[in-house]
Amino acid sequence: MNWTWFHKLASPPHFYRLAGRITPWLGWPAFLLIVIGLYGGLVLAPPDYQQGDAFRIVYVHAPSAWMSMFIYGMMAIAAAIGLIWRIKLAHAVAAAAAPVGAWFTFVTLVTGSLWGRPMWGTWWQWDARMTSELILLFLYLGLIALRASIDDRERADRASAVLALVGVVNLPIIHYSVYWWNTLHQGSTITKFGKPSITFDMLWPLLVMFVAFKLFFGMVLMLRVRGEVLRRERDASWLREELTR
Amino acid sequence: MTPRRKRLLAVLAIVVGVGAAAVLASLAFEENLLYFYSPTQIVAGEVPEGRTFRIGGLVTTGSVQRSSGSLEVHFVVTDNQESIPVRYTGLLPDLFSEGKGVIAHGHMTDSGEFVADEVLAKHDENYMPPEVAESLHMPTPARTTE
Amino acid sequence: MNLSDFLAMGGYAAFVWPSFGLTLIMLILNVRNARRMHALAREHALRRLDAARKPT
Numbered sequence: 001m002n003w004t005w006f007h008k009l010a011s012p013p014h015f016y017r018l019a020g021r022i023t024p025w026l027g028w029p030a031f032l033l034i035v036i037g038l039y040g041g042l043v044l045a046p047p048d049y050q051q052g053d054a055f056r057i058v059y060v061h062a063p064s065a066w067m068s069m070f071i072y073g074m075m076a077i078a079a080a081i082g083l084i085w086r087i088k089l090a091h092a093v094a095a096a097a098a099p100v101g102a103w104f105t106f107v108t109l110v111t112g113s114l115w116g117r118p119m120w121g122t123w124w125q126w127d128a129r130m131t132s133e134l135i136l137l138f139l140y141l142g143l144i145a146l147r148a149s150i151d152d153r154e155r156a157d158r159a160s161a162v163l164a165l166v167g168v169v170n171l172p173i174i175h176y177s178v179y180w181w182n183t184l185h186q187g188s189t190i191t192k193f194g195k196p197s198i199t200f201d202m203l204w205p206l207l208v209m210f211v212a213f214k215l216f217f218g219m220v221l222m223l224r225v226r227g228e229v230l231r232r233e234r235d236a237s238w239l240r241e242e243l244t245r
Numbered sequence: 246m247t248p249r250r251k252r253l254l255a256v257l258a259i260v261v262g263v264g265a266a267a268v269l270a271s272l273a274f275e276e277n278l279l280y281f282y283s284p285t286q287i288v289a290g291e292v293p294e295g296r297t298f299r300i301g302g303l304v305t306t307g308s309v310q311r312s313s314g315s316l317e318v319h320f321v322v323t324d325n326q327e328s329i330p331v332r333y334t335g336l337l338p339d340l341f342s343e344g345k346g347v348i349a350h351g352h353m354t355d356s357g358e359f360v361a362d363e364v365l366a367k368h369d370e371n372y373m374p375p376e377v378a379e380s381l382h383m384p385t386p387a388r389t390t391e
Numbered sequence: 392m393n394l395s396d397f398l399a400m401g402g403y404a405a406f407v408w409p410s411f412g413l414t415l416i417m418l419i420l421n422v423r424n425a426r427r428m429h430a431l432a433r434e435h436a437l438r439r440l441d442a443a444r445k446p447t
Contacts, residue, residue, distance in 0.1 A: 027422075034418070038411070043397070049378030050340060050368060053401035058372070060414040084252045100421060107417045111410040118406050121338025121365045127280040165259045169267045180271075182280045182301060184348055189370040197371040216418060223425035230432035234439055243437055 010089045012229050013238040019222040026219035033212035040205030048202070054118050055202075061111040062189070063209040064104045067217055068136060069171055071101035076168045079161035089225075091157035092232060094164060095147060096224035100217060102140035109133060120184060128177035129185035132170055139167040153232065281348050284327035292353075300329060300359055301348045301367065309343055322347060322359070333361040340366035 008014055041059030048055035075097040082090035112130070113123045124130065143160050150156035178187050190196045196203055233239050271278060281301030282292050292298050300322055308321035317334045320343075331349050341347060346367030351360045373381075400407040 042411070046374035046376075047401060048372050049375040050345075051372075052403065054339075054403040054406060055372055056400070056407055057410045060410055064414065080256050083256055084249060086249075099424070103417050103421055107414055110413055114406045114410045118403055119338065119340050119366065119368060121336075121341075122363075125280070125365070128278055162259065165256060166263050168260055169263045173267065181278050182282075184280060184365060184367055186368055186370040189372065197369075199373045199377055201374065202372050216421075220421050220425045223422075223429050227425070227429040227432040230429070230436050234436050239436055240440055243433065243440065 010087045012089055012092075012233050012236070013242065015089055016226055016229050016242065019226050023219055023222045026215045026222065030212050030215035030219055033208050033215065037205050037209035037212050040208060045202045045205055051119055054115065057111055057115040058189075059205055059209050061108060061115055062206060063213040064111065065108040065133070066210060067213050068101060068105040068108050068133070069174060070214070071097050071104060071217060072136065072139070072164075072167065073171060075101060076164045079164040082157060083161045083165075088157075088232065089229070091161065092228035093221070093225055094161065095157070096221055096228050098140055098143045098147070098160075100220050100224070102137060102144065104213075104217075105133065105137040105140055109137060116184075122184075125184050127183040127185060128181040129174065129183045132174040132177050135170055136167075136174060139163075139170060143167075283324040284322055284329045285324055287329055287353070288327040297350065297352045297362075299348055299350045300331070300361075301346070302329075304341070304343050304345055304347050306343045320347075322349065329359050330357070331359045331361055331364075333364050335362075335364070337364055338366040340368055342366075 009018075037059065041056055045056070045059075047053045075094045078090045078094040078097065081087055082094060109130075112133075116125075117123050143163055146163055147156050147160050150159060175188075177183060178185050189198050190203075190206070198206070230239070281299035284300065284302055286292065287300060302322040302324045305321040305323045305328060308319075310319045312318070315334070316336065317332070318337065319330065319332055321328050321330050323329075331351075333349065333351075341364065346369065348365045348367050349359065349361035350363040350365075353359055398404060398408075
């Protein structure tokens with residue numbers, strides 16, 4: 001197998017330029033899809049037969065929850081690549097992803113609370129789903145704090161990568177908590193296999209928001225990785241050419 | 246073994262090791278991870294005596310009795326095998342209704358009644374417009390604003 | 392559809408609007424933070440380059 005494309009992608013100057021070029025191609029579609037998804041979710045979708053208009057919170061809660069886990073998984077993969085192949089760019093990607101993941105997790109918890117109060121009758125319960133999602137937030141915050149507390153970049157990268165890998169165990173726990181244990185939280189509406197338990201007029205804005213949030217994350221990640229690369233490569237000769245062009 | 250291979254194995258060891266530890270821990274604390282007990286588990290005596298816990302199930306259709314002039318309400322929680330009568334005084338969540346999921350926190354009395362100090366509604370993962378629900382004969386909650 | 396009905400969200404306005412509002416604020420903050428981080432790093436790198444070029 002030919003790995004040149006991989007090594008080229010992992011080279012900081014190449015990635016720096018590539019990221020700069022694709023950022024608008026992620027950002028503008030994300031913006032457009034968020035507008036469409038919000039309009040679809042707030043205006044076009046009918047109210048739920050049980051929950052009325054309160055169910056609309058799903059259009060921000062579920063995509064955020066999905067991103068909170070997706071970003072962690074992606075970050076852990078980047079951390080593993082950084083550890084095993086000693087690729088600096090992979091560590092930069094992991095470092096850039098953590099704050100974004102923390103934000104999505106925070107929004108998941110708060111919108112869930114705002115949804116739970118009127119529907120379930122409680123802001124918060126220590127059931128397995130909610131507790132494991134809260135642990136995810138602590139993992140992100142722990143990673144950010146760990147990185148900030150170590151001055152030596154290489155040691156910070158390695159320590160953060162190990163913590164990120166330890167936390168991976170939480171991802172299946174979050175996802176399957178509603179099936180493994182009795183929880184207040186309901187099961188998944190959309191599963192990879194099987195028909196989604198939601199009618200199409202309510203489903204499509206949700207799917208639009210899923211795609212929009214993914215693209216949005218892509219754009220923010222590209223911006224942040226560019227920042228990380230600039231900080232990490234400050235004495236590299238390519239930077240001189242790139243910035244003084 | 247190359248150093249890279251060694252690092253790959255170390256990464257795998259972390260993920261697998263922590264995973265195994267989590268499985269063992271969850272098996273050891275299984276009981277504490279149970280957010281609620283079903284009526285069947287309660288009747289079978291699986292709930293430690295003398296402590297408060299949560300009961301979860303469906304509200305039996307036709308079992309809800311409200312007393313006039315107070316917030317006291319009686320209903321029966323069932324898992325379609327066993328049933329437990331519940332007494333509660335207080336406001337009920339919007340989604341509380343007969344035939345729907347409910348979770349109550351409280352304790353058992355000697356007479357076999359569950360006295361709740363908190364009642365929560367548990368809903369399922371199905372969403373649909375009212376017209377679709379009607380055509381499927383799904384029970385729509387009467388918006389009880391007493 | 393009339394606007395006040397829409398804003399009332401079937402009586403759940405106090406829960407629906409803060410959820411959407413918070414999410415939008417989070418999205419905007421993320422873009423702002425990322426752009427600022429990149430701009431700061433760039434500025435810093437340029438200043439370093441200038442300092443290195445100056446004869447001592």
